[in-house]
Ligand code: ADP
């Protein structure tokens with residue numbers, strides 16, 4: 001039933017394992033120049049429960065940047081076989097180095113993740129994310145092979161070829177970025193195929209924030225089951241937390257990571273079930289351990305047991321990055337609040353864009369929304385009712401009324417990789 005018996009390990013034993021691996025990690029991390037200095041006064045014997053991890057200092061993205069490229073390595077460069085870099089969504093990229101042992105651990109975690117949402121050896125997996133420095137390429141690839149699936153490294157883009165490969169090779173599992181999945185469904189229909197007749201059954205979606213409403217829309221439009229996949233390069237890449245078939249949160253693999261959720265302002269743990277910043281420690285990484293990494297991703301632990309029997313705690317879908325928060329007229333707004341409202345409306349198509357503009361002395365939000373073809377008409381006056389309704393629904397959620405602009409499907413430019421949801425034009429002339 002499980003890929004690895006550790007998935008259903010008794011909690012007490014799992015926590016014991018975490019402590020043991022944490023101690024090893026501290027000793028190992030100290031071999032790196034960065035942690036050698038930072039953890040100088042720490043005694044591994046002071047760690048008796050996973051909660052003792054709070055005795056250790058945080059590591060931030062700025063620390064990784066300041067140590068670029070080799071400051072966190074515990075071994076000579078010769079021992080490493082792979083390098084990945086984050087996509088640099090929020091500034092200078094950081095590099096992550098892997099030994100062969102690290103790649104093996106990662107492939108195992110990834111295979112386990114795909115198995116837990118129903119992928120099997122007999123499946124054919126098409127990886128539609130970009131290969132290269134982005135971990136969603138090779139990370140998913142080696143995991144899919146480890147599970148034993150026939151794996152097609154299709155890469156990003158080229159919709160026509162993607163469709164042909166899927167049909168020719170009976171592809172049953174897709175790894176696809178959620179913003180692209182919505183677009184792809186439409187392209188498949190436009191190419192004259194019925195999505196219900198496509199061979200696929202499972203979509204692994206992740207790498208960028210998306211709402212439950214977007215997931216449901218993908219499932220409906222593609223006639224597929226979509227499972228949330230979470231990871232970040234600093235913690236290997238994908239395969240950190242993954243949804244099981246229950247679709248009620250993502251199991252975070254606690255034999256490989258210690259996860260905490262903190263109040264980003266105070267650094268203290270939040271109460272169980274409350275939302276905060278995810279902080280992660282690698283406890284199975286050999287060449288480049290990272291301790292108490294501030295991910296900036298906002299989520300919460302889902303209380304209670306999962307119906308699937310796995311004992312590893314679940315995190316809720318990522319509500320956004322702490323860096324994504326917009327402050328407008330004194331109100332805090334996250335892009336996912338907007339997506340949630342839009343995607344719940346049947347008239348709304350696949351794409352939207354939030355623009356922040358300055359009008360006179362005040363800041364305004366403009367939301368461009370693609371409307372499904374069957375609801376779109378050239379004469380904008382006929383769409384005024386819909387436009388007002390969208391503005392009203394948004395106001396109910398974010399407490400300010402944005403200017404809503406309706407547009408035709410496929411008219412908002414699409415990013416090649418992760419979607420760009422917010423454009424800040426406040427520095428530009430309007
Ligand atoms: P970058 O930080 O430059 O985008 P990565 O490729 O390492 O580089 O991306 C990791 C980040 O992507 C995570 O920290 C998170 O913000 C986002 N992410 C990854 N998977 C998901 C997911 N399933 N849901 C929401 N956000 C995700």
Ligand code: ZN
Nearest residue numbers: 244246306308
């Ligand atoms: Zn489960």
